[in-house]
Amino acid sequence: MGDDRHDKIQERAHQIWQREGGMHGDHERHWHQAEAEIDREAALPLTADDALPETGEIASSDVLTVEVLAMRTGVSGDEAQELIDRLGGDRAAIEQAARSLEARRRL
Numbered sequence: 697m698g699d700d701r702h703d704k705i706q707e708r709a710h711q712i713w714q715r716e717g718g719m720h721g722d723h724e725r726h727w728h729q730a731e732a733e734i735d736r737e738a739a740l741p742l743t744a745d746d747a748l749p750e751t752g753e754i755a756s757s758d759v760l761t762v763e764v765l766a767m768r769t770g771v772s773g774d775e776a777q778e779l780i781d782r783l784g785g786d787r788a789a790i791e792q793a794a795r796s797l798e799a800r801r802r803l
Contacts, residue, residue, distance in 0.1 A: 701738075705730045736763070769794035 708730035
């Protein structure tokens with residue numbers, strides 16, 4: 697399992713490096729950022745339903761919920777937070793809006 701984690705971190709660090717323009721000299725920062733992202737993703741619940749409160753409402757300050765919404769629907773974390781802030785705590789409405797946003801983007 698350690699090799700799998702190492703490979704995932706290496707791949708993510710490379711993606712971060714590419715996304716930032718492929719400039720050399722920041723490999724340690726890219727590695728640490730990738731490591732943090734992979735570890736955070738590994739700690740996420742298997743489904744968004746596991747992360748969301750049983751009431752079906754989302755608290756805008758719940759960072760984990762924002763990340764799960766973003767990952768499940770394909771929107772950015774900022775877009776997920778904006779939807780939560782704009783639509784309140786109604787989980788179904790937020791997920792529907794996020795999916796609609798991502799579907800429009802693909803057209």
